[in-house]
Amino acid sequence: MADRPWIFRTYSGHTSAAASNRLYRTNLASGQTGLSIAFDLPTQTGYDADHSLARGEVGKVGVPIGSIEDMQTLLDEIPLQHMNTSMTINATAAWLLALYIALAERTGVERKALQGTTQNDLTKEYLSRGTYIFPPEASLRLTTDIIEYSVDEVPKWNPINICSYHLQEVGATPVQELAFALANAISVLDAIEVPKEKLPYVFGRISFFCNSGVRFIEEMCKMRAFTRMWDQIGRERYGVDDPALRRFRYGVQVNSLGLTEVQPENNIPRIIFSTLGATASKNARARSIQLPAWNEALGLPRPWDQQWALRIQQILAYETDLLEYPDLFEGSTVIEQKVAELEAGAWEEIQRILDMGGAVAAVESGYMKRALVESNAARLAAIEAHERIWVGVNRYQESEPSPLTRDGAGGVLLHDSRAQREQIERLQAHRIRRDASEVKAALRALHDGVSNGQNVMPLSIRCAHAGVTTGEWANTLREIFGEYRAPTGVESPLQLRSGDETVAEVRRRVAEISGRLGRRIKILIGKPGLDGHSSGAEQIAIFARDSGLEVVYEGIRLTPEEIVNSAQQEGVHLIGLSILSGSHLELVPAILERISVPLIVGGIIPEEDAEKLRAQGVSAVYTPRDYDIHRVIREMVEIAARAHGVD
Amino acid sequence: MTSQKLDALVDGVCRGESALIAETLGRVEDTRPEALPQQRTLLGRLENETVPEHGVVGLTGPPGVGKSTLAAALIRHWVDEGLSVGMVAVDPTSRRSGGALLGDRARLRPKPDERVFIRSMATHDQLGGLAPATRAAVVVLRAAFNWTLVETVGVGQSEVDVETVADSVVLVLQPGSGDTLQFMKAGILEIPDVLVVNKWDLGALAQSTRADLESILSIAPGSRPEWSPPVLGVSAQTGEGVAKLAAALREHRSYLEGSKELSRRRCTSRVAWAMELFSLRYGTYGLERLGGPEATRSLATEISGTALDVFSELATRAGLPA
CATH class of the missing domain: 3.40.50.280 (Cobalamin-binding domain)
Structure with missing residues (x-):
């Protein structure tokens, strides 16, 4: 029987809730089947648009969401009960999920009907993406609060998306990607407090977000290794009997690190080959895919650029015969050997991390960060020394003039400079409109409840309804947990290209x-x-x-x-x-x-x-x-x- | 350097002006021989300038015990008391490339609106866990700030060297590191004026480490009978014990001022610095001309003035360019 196509997503959001809402509705009309929301940096790091650190960042890499009003505008006329929404949100995941749930309640949609995912993975924030706020222990507590809450209250929600994606973006080898992501998942599962009989179900709600690079054979083997190792971890470490709950469910964004600013048209074949890594093997196929735009290395993609990325997926799923076959690689000794090799390396590394005290300890000591910085330095040194070919960059640099980048700003959408001012005006108007005493009471309840160990979710949903802002929510938690500075990893004693x-x-x-x-x-x-x-x-x-x-x-x-x-x-x-x-x-x-x-x-x-x-x-x-x-x-x-x- | 410029720098340092402190430090870090005369003048002037309520604290201990985090907590405490702080943070130089990553600032994260000044330095070829310009930088910073902190790299002979640059030496250890025995063997426990068991939040393990240290100290007390080094449990992470450490440092400060110990230490420090400069420039050859290291040292002790004056005098007596 033919396999069903994966969910097609485009990671997007910019300028304002209203502008992003128009974009989402256009994308849904052109055949996109789920939403993938990009938030701006102030929203991701818990600052209001009028905070001094937000200067220049409002609406820049994603949409600014300052309160439930913005969430309502963002999802206006999009039926939440039919939507599968992926939110790339971590340190403030509990808050954005609370806003989403509060909006559903406001519009009469049941919590139990909500589908989608919050990224909610802080380990990779310390290692790569950098939008963490709190120390690792506190972050883990917020992560598990969301999971424990969702399991009962929002059962179709994937409360966490363990990310290996960002690790590859900072240079992780396939073995490191496997090992760090799985060790991270283990640290989360070990920290979860639910009745024993519920654990298999929680295990089943954990999903992953992986990377697939242009070395697509190895990438496909990595996905197969992930599938097998996760199954084994479920069986052996957590006693999950139901094979369906042990399935490695993952979404993919294909590799951006390999995309180039020079001859950007070459990025299209790179994106296609990378997509094969996550789709070619039926037994280890992605559940959802988002592809970068061909000109991502130049700036913000325009709607047409995003459409092109979506069309790649549609052609692969509907024109090619990929989905008509069972797994193509079952029984291949070459593939089997490669998978086994990746698995062995990853098990060894996982054991090393567990011996250190798990992923949290390996983040705090700087071990993981140092390892990634070293891998990346080795990768770059190989490119510099021309040991690794990068078409258009260190080889075949000559090019005919490109008609695609001939006009104007290299084919990119320029940022709307009014975004910040307008967002601040909306925020300030909202602060005046809301009931100040209820805001104060909700924030006090949040402070006291979280300090006393209550689950952060119901307290945050109350704040959402009261009209609390993103900055107020985050500041309340900063008072409790403090702020964190992750190890920089640059103190590695690594020597580069010695003797050169x-x-x-x-x-x-x-x-x-x-x-x-x-x-x-x-x-x-x-x-x-x-x-x-x-x-x-x-x-x-x-x-x-x-x-x-x-x-x-x-x-x-x-x-x-x-x-x-x-x-x-x-x-x-x-x-x-x-x-x-x-x-x-x-x-x-x-x-x-x-x-x-x-x-x-x-x-x-x-x-x-x-x-x-x-x-x-x-x-x-x-x-x-x-x-x-x-x-x-x-x-x-x-x-x-x-x-x-x-x- | 004109005398107006000199006055401007000295005044700027004493007023705690960042830009002028930074410029002065740049001048005293200069390793070119032609920079020496102006350094002599500059340091000679600053040597006698001191801020009321001041002290120079050296932080030492093995790598990984949390010296930077402890420094950050101590700085925070002093700032909250309304005091100003200068700090020299030392990191190792890579022997192969000659470069260095100066990473302490990342852990300290001073706020621009506070009276905290941090200068990072690399060890270069120096073995003792200090940077060549550390001593000069301390003279500059202690003229500008209430407290001056020196954080060593924590390897090699750090503990020994830091004694000749700081008035109060804090040895930082962590629970259960197994270091205690080694330190006892090396006689290193004779050096610190205050001992800190960091990561006190680890509980029982930390307490037993403190008990071990206390019993070792009771058998082999410090070299000065009138000061018995306290062993303090501190958690730089939670802030527990930081106030006690600050109090102990203040107490040690009063002890130094109330006895001859401070001038003895400053003298030791001056001699060590002059010897260092002299050996660096003229090596064994120079020392031999003055009758060997011991003879040179006792000669240096008798010469008055700043370390750079002592150096010049030694060179002159050895018939070498000063």
Whole structure:
């Protein structure tokens, strides 16, 4: 019998609840079968739109949701009882789910009818995505609160989506992806408190969100390994007898790390091959798929770009004969051998993590982060040394002019600069409209209840109905749990490309300039704003250290004032900023105007913006096309030398 | 450097102005020989400047015991009391590349509006867990702030070296690390003025570690009979015990001021610094010209002035360029 197609999703949301609602309705009309909501960074990290850290970030990488009013606008005329909604939300997952449930209650839809998922996986936030707020123990408690609540109250909801996706995006090998995700799932399951007979059912509600890269044979084997290992964990560790509850259910977003800014049309074949990794094997096929847009490395995709991504899925599911066959790889000794090899590596790594005390301990000690930073450095060093071919980047760079990127802003939707102001106006109007005494009472109940160990969900739903804002909800929990800074992973003693002449040359030049300066060249790598994608900053930091520089790196989520303060106290010769949220035009001037140290910027920065930044005094702008990191470091050294008159 | 510039820097440091402190530190970190004369003048002026209610605290202990987290908690405590803090955080230099990752700021996260100044430094070729410019930086910072903290890298001879830069040495240990016996063997427990068992929230294990340390100290007391080093349980994470640590440091400070110990320590520190500069520049050859290391050291003890003055005098006497 032919297999049913997976759920087609497009990860989207931007500017405002109203604009995103229009987009969702268009996408649903063109055959998309589920929603995948992208929230902006203030919503993900629990700040209201008028908070100083939200500057430049409102409506940028997703939709701003400040209260139940925004949630209502976002889902206006979308029937919740028929919708399957995926929310990419973590630190504030309990809050967004509470808003969703409160909205359902307001519109007369039963909780039990709600379907979808909250990502709710903080481990990968500490390791990769960076939108955590609270310390690991507190986060785990919120995660399990959501799971324990959903099991009874919202039984069709997938309360957690354990993510291996983001691990690959920061360089995880397939074995690390398997091991870290499964160890993470074990740490969550071990922390759940439900009656013993309910545990198999809870196990069955755990779903995953995986990555599939362009090495699609290995990726498919990884999915098969996931399927088998999860089944074994269910059987052996948690005594789940029903095979249906032990099924490895997962969604996929295919790899973005391999997508290029140069010759962006090549991303379409990359996306197609990557999709095969998650679909080719019937026994390990994804339940839902979202594909990135071909021009994602250039900026925000337009509706047409998203449509193209959706069409790839539709062609694969409806035109090709993929779904007409049973599993194609059952009995293949080659595949079996590869799967077994991945499994063995992953079991060994899982055991190592469990011996350390589990995933929480391996996050807190920095073990996992360091391992990922090392894998990523090795990956980048291989690309730099041309051991790994990347078409259009380190090989076959020549290209005819592309008609696709000929016009205007390289084919990207420019951000609406009014978004923040309008969102703040809506928020302030909402604060006036609501019943202040009920807000106060609901927040007090939240504070007291969570402090006393009550489940966060019912308390949050009450807050949602009362009109509490995202920032108020998060601040209440910050008072209880405090805020956390995750290990940066850059202190790894890893040596890169030792013995290589290029590296030796950079080091000689660094020593020479340092001698003339009277001390080692010292730089500060900063990540301003709420964007938590720190992988680029981390790699620059460790490549710079490896080139002989002294590097101050403070991790993510810094205000411009903090960066300036550090640069001044440390007496650095150069500042490097990494910004991937697209907020460079807001954040960079705030630093430039406060300090006279040479400054370089890296990120997803369109050429027009790069020109503006250079005109304002930025010494150099780097984008993902600058794959040769040692070359970047060499340029940084020369910039510092020139600025201090010792070149 | 003009005398106006010199005055401006010294005044700026004493007023606690970040930009001028940073510039002064940049000047004293300069390793070029031609920078030495201005460093001598600058440090000579700053040597005698002190902030009322001040002290220099060295934090040492094996890697991984939570020194940075403890430093952060201590800084928070002092700031809440309305005091200002300067800090030197030392990280190791990679021997192969000569580069370093200065990661302590990430754990300390000072707020720009507080009177907290942190300078990160790398060890370079220095073995003792300090950076070459640590001593000079301490002179600058203690002229600007109520408390100056020095955090060592915690390997090699850190414990020994930090004694010659700080007025009060805090040895940080963690529960059940099995280090206690090693420390006893190495005689290292003679050095600290205060011992901290960090991660006190671990409970019974932490308490038994403290009991072990106390019994070792009762057999082998510190080198100075009039001060018996307290052993404190502190949880930098929860903040428990931080106030007690701050109180112990203040008490140690009064002890130092009320006895000859402070001037003895400052003298030891000056000699150690001068010896370090001299050995670095002229090595065994230079020491031999003055009759060997011991003779050089006792000679250095007799010379007055700052460490840089002592260095110059030693060089002159050895017939070498000062």
